[in-house]
Amino acid sequence: xxxxxxxxxxxxxxxxxxxxxxxxxxxxxxxxxxxxxxxxxxxxxxxxxxxxxxxxxxxxxxxxxxxxxxxxxxxxxxxxxxxxxxxxxxxxxxxxxxxxxxxxxxxxxxxxxxxxxxxxxxxxxxxxxxxxxxxxxxxxxxxxxxxxxxxxxxxxxxxxxxxxxxxxxxxxxxxxxxxxxxxxxxxxxxxxxxxxxxxxxxxxxxxxxxxxxxxxxxxxxxxxxxxxxxxxxxxxxxxxxxxxxxxxxxxxxxxxxxxxxxxxxxxxxxxxxxxxxxxxxxxxxxxxxxxxxxxxxxxxxxxxxxxxxxxxxxxxxxxxxxxxxxxxxxxxxxxxxxxxxxxxxx
Numbered sequence: 001x002x003x004x005x006x007x008x009x010x011x012x013x014x015x016x017x018x019x020x021x022x023x024x025x026x027x028x029x030x031x032x033x034x035x036x037x038x039x040x041x042x043x044x045x046x047x048x049x050x051x052x053x054x055x056x057x058x059x060x061x062x063x064x065x066x067x068x069x070x071x072x073x074x075x076x077x078x079x080x081x082x083x084x085x086x087x088x089x090x091x092x093x094x095x096x097x098x099x100x101x102x103x104x105x106x107x108x109x110x111x112x113x114x115x116x117x118x119x120x121x122x123x124x125x126x127x128x129x130x131x132x133x134x135x136x137x138x139x140x141x142x143x144x145x146x147x148x149x150x151x152x153x154x155x156x157x158x159x160x161x162x163x164x165x166x167x168x169x170x171x172x173x174x175x176x177x178x179x180x181x182x183x184x185x186x187x188x189x190x191x192x193x194x195x196x197x198x199x200x201x202x203x204x205x206x207x208x209x210x211x212x213x214x215x216x217x218x219x220x221x222x223x224x225x226x227x228x229x230x231x232x233x234x235x236x237x238x239x240x241x242x243x244x245x246x247x248x249x250x251x252x253x254x255x256x257x258x259x260x261x262x263x264x265x266x267x268x269x270x271x272x273x274x275x276x277x278x279x280x281x282x283x284x285x286x287x288x289x290x291x292x293x294x295x296x297x298x299x300x301x302x303x304x305x306x307x308x309x310x311x312x313x314x315x316x317x318x319x320x321x322x323x324x325x326x327x328x329x330x331x332x333x334x335x336x337x338x339x340x341x342x343x344x345x346x
Contacts, residue, residue: 001304001307001310001311001314002286002300002301002304002310003285003286003300004310004314005064005068005069005300005304005310005313005314006281006285006286006288006300008064008068008314008317009061009064009065009068009069010277010278010281012057012060012061012064013057013061013277014273014274014277014278015057016054016055016057016058016061017128017180017273017277018270018273018274019050019054019057019328020051020054020055020057020058021125021179021180021183021184021273022047022180022183022184022186022187022266023047023050023051023054023055023094023121023184024121024122024124024125024180024184025121025125025180025181025182025183025184025185025187026043026046026047026121026184026185026187026188027094027097027117027118027120027121027122027184028118028121028122028125028177028180028181028184029043029181029184029185029188029200029203030043030044030114030117030118030121031114031115031118032199032203033185033188033196033199033200033203034196035195035199037110039195039196040110040114041102042192042196042339042340043188043192043196044098044101044117045339045340046187046188046191046192046339047098047187048098049331049334049335050331050332050335051094051098052095053327053328053331055091056324060320060324064313064317067305067309067310067313068304068305068310068313069288069298069300069303069304069305070303070305071145071298071302071303071304072288072289072298072303074145075141075145075146075147075289075298076289078146079139079146079147079148079149080131080134080149080164082151082164083127083130083131083151083164086123086127087124087127087128090119090120090123090124090127091120091124093116093117093119093120094116094117094120094121094124096113096116097113097114097116097117097120098117100113101113101114101117122177125173125176125177125180125181126170126173126174126176126177127173128173128176129169129172129173129174129175129176129177130164130165130169130170130172130173130176132172132176132280133168133169133170133171133172133173134149134164134169135284135289135290136172136222136225136226136229136280136283136284136290137162137166137168137169137225137226137290138226138290138291138292138294138297139289139290139291139292140161140291140292140293141289141291141292141293141296141297141298142296143296145296145298145303147291149162149163149164150163150164151163151164151165152164152165152166153166154166155167155170168221168225171214171217171218171221172218174214175211175214175215175218178207178210178211178214179211179269179272179273179276181203181204181207182204182207182208182211182253182269183266183269183270183273185200185201185203185204185207186200186204186253186257186262186265186266186268186269187266188200189201189204189262189265189266190262190263190266191337191338191339192338192339193338197262201257201260201262201265204253204257204265204269205254205257205258208250208253208254208257211250211253211272212250215246215250215276226283226290228294229280229283229284230283232282232283232284232285233282233283236282239279239282239283242275242278242279242282243275243276243279244275245271245272245274245275245278246271246272246274246275246276246279247275248268248271248275249268249269249270249271249272249273249274249275250268250272251268252264252265252267252268252271252272253265253268253269253272255268256268285300286299286300286301287299287300288300288303289303
């Protein structure tokens with residue numbers, strides 16, 4: 001049952017990154033892909049019907065942790081208190097930017113919210129990547145499952161007391177940013193036409209190269225800083241199919257972008273994200289929060305709720321997932337196709 005819930009939580013996190021990831025990427029390219037107010041409204045209209053629904057996956061994942069792995073929820077949310085508050089502010093800034101931008105027809109007003117939309121989206125991508133980097137690197141958990149980290153200390157690779165932001169977590173944060181820029185650019189290309197479509201393709205092509213380079217660096221850095229992850233793959237060789245999915249997605253992003261096939265390019269960036277995240281999850285398993293001192297790590301066994309609680313929760317989680325699937329299928333079918341700016345709306 002512990003492994004089942006580990007997979008469920010991983011699934012929800014992957015879904016969040018896949019769906020809200022293109023929202024963040026669209027925000028990160030908002031100032032550069034669009035050259036005028038009409039094009040910026042087009043980008044916002046492309047994600048407008050779905051962005052708030054996509055963020056539900058993040059809330060649901062947090063709620064799932066609460067009853068499936070309460071020890072992880074307590075340690076992670078207290079130890080990462082400051083960055084989580086910053087993430088909350090960035091989420092609010094993004095939401096306010098989307099909703100308030102069109103309330104006043106004034107260039108200064110719209111420009112201010114355009115900048116805020118960009119800042120909130122880009123910093124969220126970096127902070128989410130840094131959070132993943134902290135999990136892979138490990139945190140200074142004590143025997144009681146508590147830890148505290150400053151936002152940063154120094155950025156030396158040999159520091160004994162790294163902060164939440166250090167050379168490795170920033171590297172992963174930059175990889176997350178370039179990945180979501182590509183993913184968002186591909187989505188905007190799928191949803192738009194003409195010059196905005198062409199610029200989105202060019203941005204995707206450029207940042208795909210950056211993503212490929214950062215992927216290689218991040219992989220080497222990960223196996224250097226956390227060699228136990230490679231050991232996990234060697235012990236369970238079938239897991240190597242997951243990084244192969246990521247590589248195939250990376251190749252597909254380049255190939256289909258050059259062919260001008262926006263839909264398959266977007267599906268390729270989705271495959272890359274799935275492959276990278278599942279590879280990380282597979283390497284971390286059975287840990288849910290690795291510790292600098294491995295003996296203090298939280299695992300699926302010592303962080304899990306009771307078997308009864310997990311069994312009851314699985315029933316309600318399954319029912320909730322059915323309704324969530326219906327909702328997202330209906331929403332994405334209703335708003336499929338190219339978007340066009342009209343007089344009303346975003």
